[in-house]
Structures are given as C-alpha cells and as structure tokens.
Amino acid sequence: MDPSRWLLLHRSVRFGDTDAAGVMHFHQLLRWCHEAYEESLEAFGISAAAIFPTPSWTPETRDKSDSSQAKVALPIVHCRADFLAPLVCGDPLAIALAPRRLTSGSFEVSYSFACLDGASRPVARGLTRHVAIDPLSRLRCNLPSAIEGWLEASANGEPSPPSTQG
Amino acid sequence: MDPSRWLLLHRSVRFGDTDAAGVMHFHQLLRWCHEAYEESLEAFGISAAAIFPTPSWTPETRDKSDSSQAKVALPIVHCRADFLAPLVCGDPLAIALAPRRLTSGSFEVSYSFACLDGASRPVARGLTRHVAIDPLSRLRCNLPSAIEGWLEASANGEPSPPSTQG
Amino acid sequence: MDPSRWLLLHRSVRFGDTDAAGVMHFHQLLRWCHEAYEESLEAFGISAAAIFPTPSWTPETRDKSDSSQAKVALPIVHCRADFLAPLVCGDPLAIALAPRRLTSGSFEVSYSFACLDGASRPVARGLTRHVAIDPLSRLRCNLPSAIEGWLEASANGEPSPPSTQG
C-alpha cells in the first residue's frame, strides 16, 4: 500500500476559518492537524471507534468483548505551529504527515502544509505529541497495537528525517 | 435573589469570532448561546458537574452515590438564530436569557443579544431547545430537579411572554 | 452536469466535533452547513474569491478590474437546525443541499444530513438564509450572477419541494 494514500491529504481553507484580517485564524491550523491525523488513521484502515472514545450506548461499545473498542486514550501533551504565509478563503492545501514513534507509550506527528495555487509552496507547519494512558487510572501505558502498525508503516514508507522543528 | 444576576450576562466579540467579511461569523452566536446557558446555571448555583457529563475518574464521578453527578443528559434537538446587525471585534454585548419549561421532559432558552456601544441596540436572537434523556438507554425522562428549580425561579423573576420567534 | 455532483457532499464526524456527552456538539452542524455551501459552489465552478471577501493584497483583489472579485456580501440573517439522532466520532455523513431563491436579493439553503453506517438514516437538518448587500453601504442589492446561476441549475436538477421546515 502506497503510504502517500494515508500520509498526504487535502483540504481547502473555508470562510469560517478566516478572521477580520482576511486570513486563516491561527488556531484553526491545529484543528486541521488533528482532523488530518484522524483522516490518516481512517485511510490506513483504523476505525475511529478503535482509537477515540465513544459513548457506552453505541453498538461498538455495548459489546464489551469487542477488541475494536478504545481501551487506551492518546491525549496531546504538546503542540505547536509555525505560520509561514497567510492563507485566504478557498486556498487549496496539501497536508503531508510524518508520524514518529517516540517511546513505547508516546508518538508525535509533524504536519507540513503547502498551498497548491500555482506552484506548491510551504505555508505552515504543525506538530502534535501524544502519550498513551489508561482512560480510567490516567496512568501511562503502551501505545495501542493499531497505532504501532500505523507508525511502523508510515516510517517504512517515508523515513522520518531528524526533526528540525524543536 | 435578583433573577438578572443569572439571566443577564455579558461578553465581548473576540477576533477569532470574526471572518474575512470583518464581522462575527454566524455560528459563533450559537456557541455564545450555550456558554451563556452554562454561565446562567453557574450563577444560579448549579455546578457544571450536576448537569454536564464528566469523566469517570473525576472526584465527582468516582463517588457513585454522589447525587451531584449528572444522571440525565439534556441534548439540544432544535436551535435557531436571527441576525439583526453585524458585530465587529470588540463589540460589548449584553445577553438576556429567557428559559421556559415546555413539558416535564423539555425546555427551551431564548437569548436576546444587545450591543452596548452607545445606546443598547438589539443585534441578534438565538434559541436552544433541550430534551431530557437517560444517557444510557437514550429514552426520554423527566428534567433534573436542579433544572426545574432554575426554570421556575427564572419564570417567576421574569414571566416569559408568549414566544414570538417561531 | 449532474446536480448531485455539487448538491450531495460527504464528510465524517471528527473527534473535535464531539463533546463530553460523547456526541457531536450541536453548533458544529451549522459550521458543517456553511462548509458544505462553500464546497457546493466550488464543485459547481464558482471560485471562493468570486463570492467571499479576500484581503486587498491578494492577486485577485489587487487587479481592481477583475470581475471575479466579490462585490456583494451574502450575510446570513437566519439559521436553524434540527437534531434527530446523536452522531459519534467517525460517523460517515452524506449532506444533501437544496438551495432555493427567495427574492432577487435573497436565498436559502436547506441541508439534510444522513448517516451512512449501515442503511442511510436521517440524522439532522439545517438551514441558512442569506441576503445580498453592498459591503460598503450595507444596503440590500441583487444576488451576484454566479449565485443566480447556481440557484437555477440546482432548482432544475432537483426541483425544491415546498419547504416543510418552517
């Protein structure tokens, strides 16, 4: 499977993402990062219910023995973003994800945003760092195997260069 | 207790609430409505944990016998808004709430927004309609007594006129 | 051109769209409505810069004679939504748009949301009503011709039934 299928995503800047300066309001980029992370897992073949908490009345959750149910939470402990160029409503964006395993219980995802109007030009970078915890005890634990598979396949497909963001 | 203490609230339009037309982006108003509803309950003396779901690891939730824990969910089944005038960053707003009991298991809240730059002038109206359900079975049930108390005190303080919005 | 190409859109519920009750937080639906409206115009062939304000330093705006530049604003004067079923993270949605011309200077768009897990089932409805104004004088004016074209093609493709929402 071609890693670009789950590591290269697209979206457009929407009107509600802009502010009165006429450009994308900064914190929307972090929302885009998380949505790209979710879309990447989905494209890789991991269901949302396997990773994200769902209420106890949903079919997935009702059957307690279902192994697809999220048993580990992956809260973000750090995030950051750099803004290289203003983005206006309608701008078509490409988002390249570079997930990276940090420890047995943590990983981070780097996001590079390019604007595709004319030549592709870099416009922003983002990063989210996640740790695995037991949602009841809130203690650190190992990453879910589905996330391990996604991290490994992503690393093989596109070896992460040494981070230059931090 | 003076009902205006929990039925008349204030906030300012923030930069991130605006869009590239220079004015408040429409759906932010619905967010303000819900935040005003939460602030009203708080000002009336109802804790967030008594009404809104909190995770099972929080102190309030851990003690299962604690009657302050939310046992009823109050999802919104209908909302609407009318926009009378554009709002720009920094505009100081007054929000008047008019909660109204509909049935033993439902209520609605009308929100009137006025801009306080110079004379107070009406700028927007909003409405949210809520039903009470058991969060596990998703079946309709009675309103929590705390909400009944807030509705009653609000109706006494400021008798709801017949709705003219719908 | 098949109207379903610009009147039937898709998106998934994302984690940030949910709240602590485990389901989509109500006002996100209005954001989805506006984003669907923008995506529909785009799919029909109308550029964002032709409809939505862009800053004066953008290429489209710099050339004052460019007819693609937004000369009319289309603020929302009314919106509403009905919530028929809870939506959880990952739910795949279909959004059917029904745009309708109201007067020479106003239109509305109805949005029907269906969840595609298993059989398609209706989960929510939304509506936005827009008026055309001159962005400088703030006086009412005629709809832009691009919007007229989109409304006409949409009405031909899928004749709007008499509205039953209001």
Next chain:
Amino acid sequence: MDPSRWLLLHRSVRFGDTDAAGVMHFHQLLRWCHEAYEESLEAFGISAAAIFPTPSWTPETRDKSDSSQAKVALPIVHCRADFLAPLVCGDPLAIALAPRRLTSGSFEVSYSFACLDGASRPVARGLTRHVAIDPLSRLRCNLPSAIEGWLEASANGEPSPPSTQG
C-alpha cells in the same frame, strides 16, 4: 495601575470546549490564549479597533484620519502549548499573561493556566509570537505604540524571567 488587573484573567471550561474523552479538546487552549490577549489589551485601556482590523463601514474606520484605526497587523508566526493535566467542564481557570518585547517589530506572550478547584495547580502553558506588518504591503514594520506601552507596563509590573519554554 496594578498590572494584575490586565495580566491575570479568569474563565471557566465550557461544555463545547470538551471532547468525547470528557476533557478540554487541545486546540481550544490556543483560542483561550488569544482571547486572554485581547481581554488584557482591553483591560489595559487599548480598544479592539486600535489593534484589530475592522470593516471600512464602521465609524472608527470611516474617518480615515482617526488615529485609533489599526494601521499595523500583528499576525501570529508561531504558537505552542503544553498540557499538564486534563480539564473538565466547569473547571475555573486563572490565566497569567507574561508579554515580552522581542524586537522593534515583534513580541510574544506566555500564558500560564492554573485550575482553581481547591488549591491552585498548574494545568497548561501556551505561547503566541507576533510580528508587526503593514497590512497592505505585508512588509515588516515597527510595533504600534499602544502595544509598546502595554509591553513596557507589563514588563515593569512583573519582570519577565528568562523564558524556559523554548
């Protein structure tokens, strides 16, 4: 004037800020940071219209000679956040701002969030870095004098320690 009046602010976690994990969704914190920055300027005595773009039809903007009109944009070029503890709906927060002048054309603001349920405990940190540009040419310029005044008064009142965040 006591600097804590504009450098120490308060807000509560609202239901729409949470996600299905039951806790504050990470990117809301960056929104809180910007809103705290705006509230701080306001409390210091700087009007929103002096700093943030407003449409050309507003009274402030119509009078071109009005010196209170924003002539400099202050876009964010970098932001980051660290999340130390989960926040649930209703949590009362104190936000301590530490603005710091970087160059004649840039500054940053650090935000320390503490939760006030029981003892005050640190729960998150945020940072936004801003540069001054001419909104038409997009070229770098000097900070507006109003911002210089706010930075100076903030530094006097509470001397910024060497940053330990980066």
